[in-house]
Amino acid sequence: MKTIPKYLIEKIVAVTHGSLSVKAFESWLYENEELSDQITKDAFVLELYAINYSKKGVKYALEKLLTDTLGQDHFQMYKIKMLLESLQLESTDLLRILDQLYNLWTYNDYSFLEHLSHCYFMVEECESYHMPVPDDTQQYIREEATVLLNVIQQGMDKDHVRLEELSFPKRPSLYDALKSDGNEIGETLTQLTTEATSKKSWWTELFSAFKFKR
Numbered sequence: 001m002k003t004i005p006k007y008l009i010e011k012i013v014a015v016t017h018g019s020l021s022v023k024a025f026e027s028w029l030y031e032n033e034e035l036s037d038q039i040t041k042d043a044f045v046l047e048l049y050a051i052n053y054s055k056k057g058v059k060y061a062l063e064k065l066l067t068d069t070l071g072q073d074h075f076q077m078y079k080i081k082m083l084l085e086s087l088q089l090e091s092t093d094l095l096r097i098l099d100q101l102y103n104l105w106t107y108n109d110y111s112f113l114e115h116l117s118h119c120y121f122m123v124e125e126c127e128s129y130h131m132p133v134p135d136d137t138q139q140y141i142r143e144e145a146t147v148l149l150n151v152i153q154q155g156m157d158k159d160h161v162r163l164e165e166l167s168f169p170k171r172p173s174l175y176d177a178l179k180s181d182g183n184e185i186g187e188t189l190t191q192l193t194t195e196a197t198s199k200k201s202w203w204t205e206l207f208s209a210f211k212f213k214r
Contacts, residue, residue, distance in 0.1 A: 087145035
């Protein structure tokens with residue numbers, strides 16, 4: 001596998017998941033003298049400069065270039081790492097980040113992302129009811145992201161480790177974490193029907209209950 005500077009990989013991945021704009025990346029690329037000096041020596045760098053950044057499909061082109069060079073699994077590892085790092089911060093873009101993790105869980109069968117993927121529905125319900133995301137939910141998301149990130153970082157420190165080879169600790173789900181709290185959310189979850197929770201639709205039932213109370 002070709003060695004690509006870590007900073008360059010992270011810049012490209014940042015563009016593909018939306019935390020860095022195409023325009024900002026293009027400006028950074030053309031102002032980077034170290035990379036421009038490598039155009040005639042490095043085929044990967046040459047292909048970066050060959051991309052037309054004013055046309056549509058730049059994100060796809062960057063992702064394909066990086067995936068073809070690193071391999072799909074290694075690219076996904078970097079992508080998940082950066083998304084988890086974003087969750088550790090008090091991001092105003094929480095739903096978008098969780099949505100991307102949900103898609104990674106759904107289409108790639110990354111079971112370790114299941115708990116965070118279910119958080120997507122909780123946050124989505126909050127937004128649909130124009131309610132702030134509860135502090136304990138935000139804390140759970142940050143803690144879960146930190147645990148997963150530590151495992152992934154340890155794997156990245158080793159050579160050629162695949163995501164499927166990493167060992168993630170068993171953690172309580174958001175439902176279990178919230179239900180154990182002695183607040184209004186915990187009390188409401190305790191009262192929900194077994195049928196609702198078994199269908200993993202507890203977040204809808206929860207907010208319906210709150211709407212009814214109001």
